[in-house]
Amino acid sequence: MQTNILNILFCSIFILLPVVFLNAQEIETNEEEGIKIEAERDSLVSVGNNLPLAETIKLTDSVMGDTLKPRQGNQIITDIVSYKAKDYMRLSQKENRMFLYNEAEITYGDIQINAGLIVIDNKKNEVYAYGIPDSTGAYSQTPVFVQGNQTVEPDSIRFNFDTERALVYNSRTQQASFNVKGEVTKRENDSVYFMKNVKFTTDDDLENPDYFFYARKIKFVPDKKIVAGLVNMYLADVPTPLGLPFGYFPMTEEKTSGFIIPSFGDSQRGYFLQNGGYYFAISDYVDLLALGDYYTNGSYAFRGESNYAKRYRYRGNVRIRYENLYQSERGFPDFSEQSVYNIQWSHSQDSKASPNSRFNASVNLGSSTYYQESVNQMNTGNFLTNTLNSSVSYSKTFPGDPQVNLSLTARHSQNTRTKTINMTLPTLQASMSRIYPFEPKTGAKKGIIENINFQYNLRAENQIKTTDSLFFTSQMFKDANYGAQHSIPVSTNFKLFNYLSVSTNANYEENWVFKTFDQRYDEFNDEVVIDTINGFDSYRTYSFSAGIGTTIYGLKNFGKDKKIQAIRHVMRPNISYNVNPGFNQYYDTYERVNPANPIETNMVDYSRFDGTLYGAPGRNFASSIGLSISNTLEAKVRSKDSTATEPEKITLLNNFSMSTSYNLAAEEDQPKLSPIALRGSIPIVKDKLDINVAGNLDIYALDNNNRRTTKLNINNGGSLFRFTNANVSFGYSFSSKDFEDEKDENDDEIDNDTYRGGGRKDDLFGKGTNLDGEFYDNEEDPFADREGEKRNDNWYNYKIPWDLRLSYTMTYNNTARQNEITSHSIMFSGDVELSPKWAVGASSGYDLKEMGFTYTQLRFQRDLNTWRLSFNWVPFSAQRSWNFFIGIKSSILSDIKYDKRRERDRSL
Incomplete structure (x- = not known):
């Protein structure tokens, strides 16, 4: 009708x-x-x-x-x-x-x-x-x-x-991350458009966007830019006072150079402008980001970051940060000034780039107090650790017979608590593959003669020990300790009685040093004077060892109709003998007055190689027998899958070992048997959870000074074994993906900013965030599925994504009658998406010994379609702080944001 x-x-x-x-x-x-x-x-x-x-x-x-x-x-x-x-x-x-x-x-x-x-x-x-x-x-x-x-x-x-001109009405188009709708569009040519009454937004829903910018007139150049007149921002169709007399929006998909608008706020150092600077798109292979901060109390900071990559060759990044910080204001009694810096460099070479050579770098060095004092980093995993480590290495293989391997490594280790720094600049290692001089031209090697082999190893290094205050100064190199070590191991192996495997080893070492230390006693000052003697010197050592072992299998069948069909026990006993001669020829003596009786003098033995790179050779003859046995217990059980034709094999006890040694050369007043070491793991969940156990048992008693004696503990009124120490630990990580067919694992160290800064690969210490409150592990989009596409907005029916990581450790110590648990804690970290738009997470732990919570971090994230909201909260401890952030997710409009934070109190 x-x-x-x-x-x-x-x-x-x-x-x-x-x-x-x-x-x-x-x-x-x-x-x-x-x-x-x-x-x-x-x-x-x-x-x-x-x-x-x-x-x-x-x-x-x-x-x-x-x-x-x-x-x-x-x-x-x-x-x-x-x-x-x-x-x-x-x-x-x-x-x-x-x-x-x-x-x-x-x-x-x-x-x-x-x-x-x-x-x-x-x-x-x-x-x-x-x-x-x-x-x-x-x-x-x-x-x-x-x-x-x-x-x-x-x-x-x-x-x-x-x-080739056109008039277009109510046009809709997508350019880069923008969706553009214009009431009237005049197409001048294929590269210039003029539009009237235009809305543009990054929202996919152009008809009902969360927000949009409205301009009465714009000039639109596809894939390049939008130049607009008066621009107003609308939120849910409501105009806001946010406007600009003109606007320029880059549209290119490629990287382009440009200014970065700083964020502003207030802190303990006054009002600030943070992270303002310039981005240089140098080429398709390298870029440069230069940023700076300024605070009204005079503090300032500079940062430079560069990423570089070449496909199928290498990739990496460099970060250099410097901060000059003022506490309080000039003229006040609590005013102080300090400078901190941090240098990071990561380089990874593609395995296909060169089959015979490889170069890698992982550098993290700087001021020991950087992560504690920096006002422009939120990486929780870094300021909870107390070590900084670096390594730069190059290795090359020279194919041939024999093959030669060469590596050059520079290492750095820095303790941020003691402010001590240990470096090797560099370490040169060269090795030659094993040579079998008596091997047959055809067929397998048999017997003791044909299996004789030797190789050559060289290790040369320059070690530097310094402090944070002397780092990068000339004094740092004056106390360098350098030298070289040559070793030629000779070994062979053979079968005995078809069941016993015998191996013998002899090793020759020659150590070169370029600095020795002579000692003498100064009677006038009553002190030992150590004179440094520069010049080449060397010493040679040798040792011998032999071992015999076998593998014993035990099997017990219960029948295929049983749930447990069979149990197999595998034992690997081993007996070894080691002998190390004494090298008295490298020791000297000097005469010193006895402090207890000035009339008497004592002869003091020393070696001029004490304090050198590889230390002094052993003076005393050593001969010992080593005993060890490892056990593995496995079971065959009927599979829960009714369609399976074979039983399932599970491990009940994995590599549980016992080991000790007997010192044949020990003196009468010294205990001969070392403590019995127990090691092993108990599988609980296959490929997911193993409980690791370790402990030591000692048969000797302690004297009144808590030192080991030759008296058995059982003869001293105790048990047969004295439990000296033990450790139990496990780590468990599981998620909702474990119950799905597909699993996604990403353990790329070069992209893990928390791990590169000295933290953990996992987030048991809390997730690291950038200054926008964005967590490093989900900078792409935490609410995207595995294919990178957006999930729908429907509520979950029963599959709620979640993950959980647990870590437990307990240490017991009784070496000197302490009989106490020295550490006992459990840590956890997890995340759960309550809905397709909400994600919450927490990282914390509990110290069962001190009865208190460890570092705790609470995380909240909300997907607002085109916007992102996050709240990161540390509720207690000296690191107590919070950070609130809301901003547009699109990188083009990343400067449209609001963030508010409460920094931790650095005066503590």
Whole structure:
């Protein structure tokens, strides 16, 4: 009925129109006036199943005219125009127009237009495109204008073939991260557009965005920029006072250089501007980020960061940070000044780049107090650790027979509590592969002679021990200790009685040093004087060892109808003998007055090699027998899978070992048997949870000074074994992905900022965040699924993503009758997505010995579609702080944000 009423009304209007208007339809329109095209389809025009007459379309055309003036004179189309339509293709000779209806398409060069209705004006060389209503009356098949990689979806189009200019109404297009909608668009050419009444946003829903920028006039250059006049920001269609007299928005997908707007706020050092600077897009392989901070109390900071990469070759990044910090204000009694710095460098070489050489770097060095004092880093895992480590290494293999391996390494270890630094600059290592001089030309090696082999190893290094205050000064190198060590190990192995494996080893070492220390006693000052003697010196040592071992298998079958079908016990006993001669020739003596009796003198033994790179050789003859046995217990159980044809093998006890040694050369007043060491692991969850246990048992008793004696503990009123120390620990990590078929693991050290800074790979100490409150491990999008696509906004039915990491450790000590648990703690960290838009997490622990919580961090994240909200809170401890952040997720508009934080109290 509704359709009939509209048709009756439509016909009535035409009957009542004056005849002059009806005749006017036969008169040709003025070329200068053009065809009127409105922004939206005229509701009076009904495009039904039949194509309307050319005259009717000409009068009621819904596209408004524009200011484009057609070229004068005869124009010709320079390319082939191809067209097609599903229902009609009708030519009106009177108007010299072609009408295409239903799934119409026209192609001209690299330009393609698809629409429900297309009108081609051959006289003006113009084309008009509109949508049509479908069977339900809804406006469908709206025009789609495509040129190259640019796509525009308007309500209507007017395009001129000669000038290649166009007028587009209610156009919608996507450029870079922006979605753009303009009421009227004037296409000047394929690279410049002028638009009127424009909305642009990064929201995918262009019709109902979370926010958008509104501009009355803009100039739009695809893939390059948007230049706008007065710009206002709207939130949920509500205008805000945020506006700019003009706007410039880069649109390129490529990296471009540009300024970085700083963030502002207030802190203990006054008002500040943070992270302002410039980004240099140097090339496709390297970039540079230069940032700076300034505080009103005079503090300032500089940071430089550079990333570089070359596909299939290498990648890495460099970070240099310097901060000059003032506490309080000048003139106040609590005023202080300090400078801190930090240098980080990570370099990783692709394994395909060079099969015979490799270069890697992982550097983290600087001021010992940097992570504790820096005001511009939120990496919790760093300031909870007290060591900084660095390593730069290059290795190369020279193929051949024998093969030679060469490596050059520089290492650095820094204790931020004691402020001591140990470095090796550098360490050179060279080794030659094993040579079998008596091996047969064909066949396997057999017997003691054919298995004789030797190799050569060289280790040369320069060790430096210094402090934080002397780092990078000339004094740091004056106390360097350097030398070289050569070793030639000779070994062989053979079978004895077909069941025993015998191995023997002899090792020759020669140590070169370039600095020795002579000692003498100064009677006048009553002190030992150590004189440093520069010059080459060396000493040589040798040792011998032999071992015999075997493997014993035990199997107990219970039957295939049982749940536990069989148990297998594997034992690997081993007996070894070691002998190390004494090298008295490298020892000297000096005479010293006995402090207890000044009349007497004592002879003091020393070696000039004490304090050298590899220390002095052993003076006393050593001979010992080592005993060890390892056990593995496995079981075959009936599989829970009814379709499985083979039983399942599980491990009950993994590599549980006992070891000790007996010193044959010990003196009578010294205990001969060392404590019995117990080591092993108990599997609880296959490939997920193993409980590691370790402990020591001693058969000897202690004297009144808590020193080991030769008296057995059982003869001293105690038990057979005295439990000296023990440790139990385990770590367990599981998540909702463990119950799915696919697993995603990412353990790339070069991208793990917390680990590179000295923290843990996991987040048991809390997740590290950047200054925007964004966690390092989910900078992409924490609410994206494994394929990187957005999840839908529906509520979870039963699969809620979650993860949990646990760590437990307990240490017991009784070496000197302490009989106490020295450490006992459990730590955990987990995250859960309560909904597709909410994620919460926590990292904490509990010290069971001190009865208190360890460092605790609470995390909250909210996905606001185009915005991101996060709140990071440390509720207690000296690091108590919080950080609130809300901002646009798109990197193009990352400067539109609000963050507020409470820094930890550094006066503590």
